[in-house]
Amino acid sequence: MSASTSSLAALAPTGRDARLLMRSGRYGGHTAGMAPGHVQGNLAILPKAQADDFLRFCQRNPKPCPLLAVSEPGDPALPTLGDDIDIRSDLPLYRVWRDGVLVDEVEDIGTLWRDDLVSFVIGCSFSFEEALLEAGVPLRHVAEGRNVAMYRTNLPTVPAGIFQGPLVVSMRPMKAADAIRAVQVTSRFPQVHGAPVHIGRPDLIGIADLGAPDFGEPVAVMDDELPVFWACGVTPQSVVMAAKPSFCITHAPGCMLVTDWLNHRIASF
Missing domain, CATH: 3.40.1640.10 (PSTPO5379-like)
Structure with missing residues (x-):
């Protein structure tokens, strides 16, 4: 820690x-x-x-x-x-x-x-982050003492009454082997978002610049890493907007x- x-x-x-x-x-x-x-x-x-x-x-x-x-x-x-x-x-x-x-x-x-x-x-996601760290998967934003980076996407949510809007995701950079392990670990925790919703190219889900998150703080993604995206509990704020x-x-x-x-x-x- x-x-x-x-x-x-x-x-x-x-x-x-x-x-x-x-x-x-x-x-x-x-x-x-x-x-x-x-x-x-x-x-x-x-x-x-x-x-x-x-x-x-x-x-x-x-x-x-x-x-x-x-x-x-x-x-x-x-x-x-x-x-x-x-x-x-x-x-x-x-x-x-x-x-x-x-x-x-x-x-x-x-x-x-x-x-x-x-x-x-x-x-x-703080719950599954603890499980990831225990499994030996490093988390850069934790190591740097930053809030996780969060982004609005072009992925729609399923409407209900007045509530609708884009999905918000949180992003953690990982090497490929760690990303595979992260899928396995977080799948065990559906009550705290479960497995990732997207891995790799952010442009495919409407994110133009990983260095400019809509919420939280940016973290670097190294050349040998993939951005891994999880559904995020800040989504209701996007929906409220x-x-x-x-x-x-x-x-x-x-x-x-x-x-x-x-x-x-x-x-x-």
Whole structure:
């Protein structure tokens, strides 16, 4: 692990430690490396009027939107994911959207909370990254302490109600042998995006410049490496831009909900 990852692990060794750190306002950065072994989740919060459509959207698009939990309307708790979760304060940074436009980034959404809001927690690739590292597959963005690079593609999602838009992917550069191993490892984790959706030429999925990601930070792809692309939980933010719901809250990319679930418990085999 990098020094930054090691320090984050020491700062928050469990999911509850991580959540309390966010809730107290003592940390506002990305959560990669926090609470080693614990499942992290992407977040989308929508009014109840759009929640049924979004639920169907997730069901129809399980690669980018594998659902871990859905809250009751107006309830900030998610008891199936951990004790004492308060979705209004337990992430380091939130994004606020109005009519499909990003209008703010805030560390707490208590003042924005409403009785009709429904929270959706979606699986995150941080879980399979841990499995990749354990399998000896190097990850450059982790070694460099960067947020993973994410890109909008020309691959459509399956619509549901108002929700539709392009798939977002995350990219990790790998040598060919490591890419093959990565397919094997990540196939075991369908609840956190599963196997890659594309390997090699980014232009075939509408990505013009790997050096200019739409979200996250760029990493170099060496001459002996292939870019490997996974469906990404930032896809709902791309969909929100296209669908333009009147109000939505998401996580800021890389700033996840850290749960009490354990990564090894969600492996399918």
